[in-house]
Amino acid sequence: MDGVKKIATRQSYGEALVALGAEHDDFVVFDADLAAATQTGKFRDAYPDRFFDAGIAEANMMGMAAGVAAAGHVAFASTFAMFAAGRAFEQVRNSIGYPHLNVKIGATHAGISVGEDGATHQCNEDIALMRTIPGMTVICPCDDVEARAAVRAAYETDGPVYLRLGRLAVPVVNDRPDYEFHMGKAxxxxxxxxxxxxxxxxxxxxxxxxxxxxxxxxxxxxxxxxxxxxxxxxxxxxxxxxxxxxxxxxxxxxxxxxxxxxxxxxxxxxxxxxxxxxxxxxxxxxxxxxxxxxxxxxxxxxxxxxxxxxxxxx
CATH class of the missing domain: 3.40.50.920 (Rossmann fold)
Structure with missing residues (x-):
């Protein structure tokens, strides 16, 4: 696919949050000290009053997001997949999944393509973990077009959503007139x-x-x-x-x-x-x-x- 435009889905995620923020003021974004890597820094710069950095405390961040969602808002909580699905699994399961709250987990840097970060950061188990949580929607978009559509669909979906996003820039294949994104449809x-x-x-x-x-x-x-x-x-x-x-x-x-x-x-x-x-x-x-x-x-x-x-x- 030489010559095809390449964009990392984590970049699409950050830009989609900014676009969504211009349309809706009922959601906030959390990050665990990785806003530059997860690209949520774009949302922070555009809407600083609706962005919260929880620091290197992913489990706490999931609890904070759950609290916001329990109060009737939508929360996006972002960090690397290894920390979102691995380190914070208990909080995702018990504080977000069990009460079926509107927390959307933006898990970036998933899979082998994290590259030089090595085995500890290359999360190859997160889909397995997340799909076992009752009521959890799991989305893994393949390119920029699909990732942007997935963010919007996640916001519109009732209940918790796990968005699996990548670090590596990948070819855009869905920039075509017949492409349509429908949650749960191949x-x-x-x-x-x-x-x-x-x-x-x-x-x-x-x-x-x-x-x-x-x-x-x-x-x-x-x-x-x-x-x-x-x-x-x-x-x-x-x-x-x-x-x-x-x-x-x-x-x-x-x-x-x-x-x-x-x-x-x-x-x-x-x-x-x-x-x-x-x-x-x-x-x-x-x-x-x-x-x-x-x-x-x-x-x-x-x-x-x-x-x-x-x-x-x-």
Missing amino acids: FTQRGGSDVTLIATGLMVQAALGAAEALEAKGISAEVLDIHTIKPLDVDAIVASAEKTGRVVTCEEHSVIGGLGGAVCEALSERLPTPVRRIGVHDVFGHSGPAVDLLHEFGLDAEGVAREVEDFLGR
Whole structure:
């Protein structure tokens, strides 16, 4: 995708908050001393009276956001995914999820593509953690267009929302006239008949690149963009699996409990189908340039195409 505009979804998040703030004055933004990295600093600069820095105290920040939401407002609480889903899990579960409050968690720097920050900051478990919380909506947008739409949808959704966002600038693929974002609904990026590639986050771009390479080898791959992992669009997944007979899931997350697990759970109940899961296989990440790490873990177009060919016995 050389020559295509690239934007990090964390940047889209910050800019979307500013745009939303111009339309609505009933929400506030919290951050845990990472406003420059999470891009919430843009909102702070535009609306300083509606921005609160909780310091390096993520669990406290979730409690503060819960208090604001309990008082009838909407709160966005932002930090790295490792801290939002990991360090503050108890507060997210008990103070936000249990009372079903309008707190929207902007979790940036998720996955292997955090790069040089290393294994401790490369959160590959957050989708699994968040989707187990009853009533929690989980969204993982793939590009700038989708991320901006996701922020607006999160604001409009009743109850807690987990927004999974990335550090790495990624190609914009949804700047197209037929694209529409609907919470809980898959978007078919590309039709196909031989295999279904079900992807989320930056793996949508990898799946599209793989589908192009596979087409040159006579393999027709359908690509489903699953931006909303919970609630999952089971009907779209079943319909595509019924058409192609083979499914490959693609995620920048552990294959345990993430998109691949959710898809397997759905298909096992509705339409048992052979599935290959592409993601992080029960290992920690490590330090290195983001693009190199994605290649090493097979989370790029080349890696996806190779796995699909192996899965199909080609």
